[in-house]
Amino acid sequence: MKLESGYDFFTANDYPSRKNSENRIGQFAHIDPGLLILIIQNVSGGLQVQHNGKWLNVNLKPNWIFVNVADHLEILTNGKYKSALHRVVVNNEVRRVTLPLFLGPSLDTVVTPAPEFTDDGHPPAYLGMTYKQYLEYNQFHVIDGKSCLNQIRL
Numbered sequence: 001m002k003l004e005s006g007y008d009f010f011t012a013n014d015y016p017s018r019k020n021s022e023n024r025i026g027q028f029a030h031i032d033p034g035l036l037i038l039i040i041q042n043v044s045g046g047l048q049v050q051h052n053g054k055w056l057n058v059n060l061k062p063n064w065i066f067v068n069v070a071d072h073l074e075i076l077t078n079g080k081y082k083s084a085l086h087r088v089v090v091n092n093e094v095r096r097v098t099l100p101l102f103l104g105p106s107l108d109t110v111v112t113p114a115p116e117f118t119d120d121g122h123p124p125a126y127l128g129m130t131y132k133q134y135l136e137y138n139q140f141h142v143i144d145g146k147s148c149l150n151q152i153r154l
C-alpha cells in the first residue's frame, strides 16, 4: 500500500458531566475506519475495549496516548490484527473530553490484504475498496451497527 501520503482527521468528543448518571453509555460499541487511531483524554477512564466477549476498561490516564487498531489495519493484515470493538461508558460527574486522531491512507487508495499476509492457506479475506468509498459508506451505515467491515469480509 502506498503510504507516501495519507488522509488523517481529528475529531473531538465532549461528554458533559451529569449527576447521578453512573454507567451511562457515551458511545455505543463500534469499530473505527482507518489504520490507527490515537486518542488523548482529559480525565481517567471511560473507554472500554471488548476482548473475548468481555468489556475491559482501558487504563488511559489524562494526556496519555491510546493507540487503537482500526479497520484498515485489519484489512491490510488480512485479519491478523483485529479492529478493536470499543465503547465509552461515562462513570463520573466530571466533563470528559477526548481528541481522537484518525490516521488513514490517502482517499484514493484501494486497501486490500498485503501479499505478506496471504498465502494458499490464507487467501485474501476482504474485498478491496477505496478509503473514500469506505468512509462514505461508514458515515451512513455505522449508526445502525452495520460497519462497512462486515460488508467486505469474504
Ligand SMILES: O=C(O)CCC(=O)C(=O)O
Pocket (backbone or CB within 6 Å): 011, 013, 027, 032, 039, 041, 046, 047, 086, 088, 098, 100
Ligand atoms: O471518547 C472516546 O474515548 C472514544 C471515542 C471514539 O471511539 C470515537 O470517536 O470513535
Ligand SMILES: [Fe+2]
Pocket (backbone or CB within 6 Å): 030, 031, 032, 086
Ligand atoms: Fe471509536
